[in-house]
Amino acid sequence: MDFSNQLGLLDAFEENTAKVTSFRLADWQAKGVLRAIDCQWITQLAHHAKEDNPGKGDSAVHIAGALCSAYLGAGHICIDLATIWQHPPEGVELEELRAALADSGVNSVSSWCNALQGSRLVSLAGNVAERPMVLAGTRLYLYRYFQYEQQVLNYLKSQFSVVPFDVDANLLAQLFPDTSQSVDWQKVAVANAASLPFSVISGGPGTGKTTTVTRLLALLVAQSLAEGKVLRIELAAPTGKAAARLTESISKAKADLPLSGDIKDAIPEQASTLHRLLGSDFGRSRFKHNKANPLHLDVLLVDEVSMVDLPMMAKLIDAMPTHARLILLGDKDQLASVEAGSVLGDLSYGIDNVYFQPEWADRLTSLTRENIVPFGNPSAPPISRALTLLRTSYRFDANSGIGHLAKAMNAGDSQAVLSCLQSGYADVEWRVPEEGQTKADIAALAKGYDDYWDAVRQNLDIAKLYEVFTRYQILTAVRQGEFGVEKINAQLENYFYQRGRVKDPHVWYPGKAVMLTRNDAALGLFNGDIGLCMPDEFQRLRVWFMQPDGSFTGLLPSRLSEFEVVFAMTVHKSQGSEFEQVALLLPMTPSPVLTKELLYTGITRAKKSFSLWGSSGLIRAATGACIQRDSGLISELWH
Numbered sequence: 001m002d003f004s005n006q007l008g009l010l011d012a013f014e015e016n017t018a019k020v021t022s023f024r025l026a027d028w029q030a031k032g033v034l035r036a037i038d039c040q041w042i043t044q045l046a047h048h049a050k051e052d053n054p055g056k057g058d059s060a061v062h063i064a065g066a067l068c069s070a071y072l073g074a075g076h077i078c079i080d081l082a083t084i085w086q087h088p089p090e091g092v093e094l095e096e097l098r099a100a101l102a103d104s105g106v107n108s109v110s111s112w113c114n115a116l117q118g119s120r121l122v123s124l125a126g127n128v129a130e131r132p133m134v135l136a137g138t139r140l141y142l143y144r145y146f147q148y149e150q151q152v153l154n155y156l157k158s159q160f161s162v163v164p165f166d167v168d169a170n171l172l173a174q175l176f177p178d179t180s181q182s183v184d185w186q187k188v189a190v191a192n193a194a195s196l197p198f199s200v201i202s203g204g205p206g207t208g209k210t211t212t213v214t215r216l217l218a219l220l221v222a223q224s225l226a227e228g229k230v231l232r233i234e235l236a237a238p239t240g241k242a243a244a245r246l247t248e249s250i251s252k253a254k255a256d257l258p259l260s261g262d263i264k265d266a267i268p269e270q271a272s273t274l275h276r277l278l279g280s281d282f283g284r285s286r287f288k289h290n291k292a293n294p295l296h297l298d299v300l301l302v303d304e305v306s307m308v309d310l311p312m313m314a315k316l317i318d319a320m321p322t323h324a325r326l327i328l329l330g331d332k333d334q335l336a337s338v339e340a341g342s343v344l345g346d347l348s349y350g351i352d353n354v355y356f357q358p359e360w361a362d363r364l365t366s367l368t369r370e371n372i373v374p375f376g377n378p379s380a381p382p383i384s385r386a387l388t389l390l391r392t393s394y395r396f397d398a399n400s401g402i403g404h405l406a407k408a409m410n411a412g413d414s415q416a417v418l419s420c421l422q423s424g425y426a427d428v429e430w431r432v433p434e435e436g437q438t439k440a441d442i443a444a445l446a447k448g449y450d451d452y453w454d455a456v457r458q459n460l461d462i463a464k465l466y467e468v469f470t471r472y473q474i475l476t477a478v479r480q481g482e483f484g485v486e487k488i489n490a491q492l493e494n495y496f497y498q499r500g501r502v503k504d505p506h507v508w509y510p511g512k513a514v515m516l517t518r519n520d521a522a523l524g525l526f527n528g529d530i531g532l533c534m535p536d537e538f539q540r541l542r543v544w545f546m547q548p549d550g551s552f553t554g555l556l557p558s559r560l561s562e563f564e565v566v567f568a569m570t571v572h573k574s575q576g577s578e579f580e581q582v583a584l585l586l587p588m589t590p591s592p593v594l595t596k597e598l599l600y601t602g603i604t605r606a607k608k609s610f611s612l613w614g615s616s617g618l619i620r621a622a623t624g625a626c627i628q629r630d631s632g633l634i635s636e637l638w639h
């Protein structure tokens with residue numbers, strides 16, 4: 001049989017398909033739907049696979065691959081083809097997407113899945129091969145991210161069948177002597193987490209997460225000392241600042257423990273960053289500690305878990321010794337990690353409504369003597385027993401505007417948010433931009449730094465200066481534009497210069513505040529660490545960084561390579577920190593980054609006073625917008 005004619009037709013078809021695909025991709029890149037890297041990635045893969053897999057569905061495979069890469073860049077772990085089939089990415093019309101897919105014979109979600117199944121670029125979840133993408137039902141992953149998700153899921157599922165550990169109910173009662181509350185969720189959290197090798201304790205600001213977990217550690221230490229064993233406990237957080245704060249709050253909480261000195265002494269105070277704990281060799285994505293070389297510990301407590309992305313969580317779990325306990329702490333309602341995933345949010349997805357499996361509720365009732373039985377729910381999935389939500393804020397009382405505002409924002413209730421802003425609470429201020437205003441009111445924003453410049457002028461001790469600096473923080477929602485962090489910082493420096501506080505904003509000057517934008521192995525500093533420039537005893541300018549133990553190291557400015565001025569910072573960068581006063585500056589025009597999670601995170605950085613600078617229209621829109629990141633964790637754990 002002569003195939004030459006058919007091969008000619010096939011060649012023509014392939015060429016056509018490639019043109020159609022590359023046209024769409026270039027078109028979508030021009031519209032900002034795809035990034036250059038998404039197009040290059042899939043084009044290269046398509047090129048390599050071409051000789052193996054020429055054919056009809058290629059265009060649909062390339063479109064799915066490019067979207068998968070683009071969505072990953074936006075923080076999603078995977079794409080759901082069924083969702084995209086109904087709701088194409090912003091910038092692409094439904095007809096346009098359907099027409100692009102129809103070009104390669106795809107006219108339904110199932111035929112799209114079939115095209116992917118038939119591609120050499122894709123393997124199936126049940127039979128994963130080393131191919132660039134993995135299809136699980138209608139979810140499409142990049143191979144590595146599928147593996148990360150599986151690592152986390154396998155770990156969690158292996159915990160579901162573990163026989164619960166014994167918990168000393170008398171010791172628990174000793175740690176929680178106050179029996180006046182209807183249900184003491186802190187006590188329940190301790191009973192829960194002490195029973196299991198894996199647990200999550202989530203709660204808003206000041207709900208007693210650190211207090212609770214310190215009592216949990218005390219219980220674990222006391223139980224193991226009674227058995228003649230010494231527990232190796234490690235504390236960690238995703239950033240240097242969060243680690244420093246955990247160190248500080250654990251040492252405070254320890255002081256209040258109603259227990260003997262030897263138990264308190266066995267609870268560590270020093271927290272490290274996750275990178276340091278895992279043995280980062282910076283620049284490389286592998287850590288010293290992994291499955292083959294696990295961490296040397298019995299208990300690991302990780303704080304601020306909302307900032308931990310999926311790859312980091314997978315690597316952490318990989319490095320956990322099989323016998324060890326993992327306790328995760330955080331606020332599930334905060335912004336998700338900068339990189340892909342929203343692990344804490346996904347793990348605690350149903351925590352507000354679903355409580356415990358009934359037999360677990362019975363166990364908690366008998367351990368805590370709190371009435372948990374009403375919180376039993378036969379439809380609660382196994383993951384629910386590892387979770388406790390702390391519900392009462394001890395920082396914000398009934399008169400706290402910040403507390404009310406955070407609650408209204410979290411509920412996505414824009415009416416309540418606006419009425420809270422207008423209620424005249426002493427700790428909440430709302431600055432509405434004037435009609436036609438196009439620039440930020442730098443003089444008003446800069447006022448919050450008056451105390452800091454006084455402290456610089458008086459040449460206060462660096463620890464004191466640092467304390468004064470962290471009392472006030474301007475937060476921005478965006479990086480670019482008139483209301484973006486870069487412009488605001490430049491304008492603030494210029495304003496300080498005009499007021500004679502800064503001699504020359506183009507060079508290092510006493511009082512210059514910077515934030516590192518990259519980890520620096522040689523200096524032992526981390527992305528997000530804040531340094532203040534002040535003279536040393538020889539009048540040489542140095543940039544002073546706080547170490548995890550609270551001491552300060554002064555470095556010559558020339559040793560710093562990647563940093564930015566930090567009189568203002570983005571809300572993203574403020575995660576893991578708290579300030580007495582916060583001014584949150586919204587842009588004048590709508591932006592997709594304005595979500596309730598962003599505003600909630602900004603509001604809850606403030607301990608004493610909060611001021612919001614933005615129009616009612618933008619606040620309303622942001623309150624109604626929430627971040628959704630696709631992953632398989634919710635459906636695998638909660639449905």
Ligand SMILES: Nc1ncnc2c1ncn2[C@@H]1O[C@H](COP(=O)(O)OP(=O)(O)OP(=O)(O)O)[C@@H](O)[C@H]1O
Pocket residue numbers: 186203204205206207208209210211212249253394395578
């Ligand atoms: N059960 C309680 N009764 C009274 N006060 C409490 C209780 N639990 C915590 N507190 C107090 O509330 C404050 C906040 O507690 P803690 O630091 O443990 O909360 P957190 O959730 O870790 O806070 P953050 O949001 O800052 O991380 C502390 O002053 C603490 O002493």
